[in-house]
Amino acid sequence: MTKRNIGNMRVGISPSVIVGALVNGKENYITLGQCSGLSMNPPMMYISINKVHYTNDGIKENGYFSINIPSDKIVQKMDYVGLVSGREVDKSGVFTPFYDEDGKTPMIEECPVNILCKVYQVVDLPNYDVFFGEIVGTYVNEDCLTDDKPDMKKINQVFLSGGKYCYVGEECGTAFSDGRSLIKDK
Numbered sequence: 186m187t188k189r190n191i192g193n194m195r196v197g198i199s200p201s202v203i204v205g206a207l208v209n210g211k212e213n214y215i216t217l218g219q220c221s222g223l224s225m226n227p228p229m230m231y232i233s234i235n236k237v238h239y240t241n242d243g244i245k246e247n248g249y250f251s252i253n254i255p256s257d258k259i260v261q262k263m264d265y266v267g268l269v270s271g272r273e274v275d276k277s278g279v280f281t282p283f284y285d286e287d288g289k290t291p292m293i294e295e296c297p298v299n300i301l302c303k304v305y306q307v308v309d310l311p312n313y314d315v316f317f318g319e320i321v322g323t324y325v326n327e328d329c330l331t332d333d334k335p336d337m338k339k340i341n342q343v344f345l346s347g348g349k350y351c352y353v354g355e356e357c358g359t360a361f362s363d364g365r366s367l368i369k370d371k
């Protein structure tokens with residue numbers, strides 16, 4: 186197959202998550218496509234937020250943020266909090282917040298998965314703040330667990346692909362397993 190260089194374009198699916206933070210003492214929510222895992226031990230995730238946004242200062246001030254994984258049921262609200270800024274619009278009532286005992290940052294009741302992160306480091310990229318967060322708690326709706334483990338089919342996480350919100354696809358393999366038969370000298 187002939188390959189064509191189409192420029193320095195980012196291609197591929199991204200998760201679509203809603204980040205919650207307290208900003209000036211009020212719950213604020215921002216939609217992000219730039220979010221992923223960083224390390225396993227300790228478990229860390231990153232989010233990358235344009236410096237023009239309102240949420241950044243709240244995360245820096247409180248040292249915490251939550252990553253909330255939406256299901257397809259709240260796509261419209263997720264899109265909304267990604268269209269309007271907390272600087273102009275009060276987004277605190279869009280979702281039902283809940284807190285852990287420290288009460289540092291709001292998590293979203295309507296999302297089946299909530300990952301509470303403590304800021305580990307902030308990396309200053311041109312135009313973006315990248316927040317590395319250590320996971321301090323992960324909350325999952327009980328009806329989204331199978332054998333006590335998060336079940337991605339039940340969670341029905343939404344992804345971003347080519348500007349569209351999409352469902353998780355069908356399984357097409359088993360990680361750390363399918364490649365084993367290709368390992369020589371077993």
Ligand SMILES: Cc1cc2nc3c(=O)[nH]c(=O)nc-3n(C[C@H](O)[C@H](O)[C@H](O)COP(=O)(O)O)c2cc1C
Pocket residue numbers: 201213214215216217218219220233234235236237238239240241263264266267268269270271272345
């Ligand atoms: C699907 C989607 C994905 C987005 N991903 C990002 C992102 O990864 N980083 C970012 O800085 N802004 C992203 N945005 C834009 C912010 O969510 C948006 O500008 C938001 O209104 C900022 O809110 P705030 O000013 O209250 O912080 C995204 C928006 C949408 C709709």
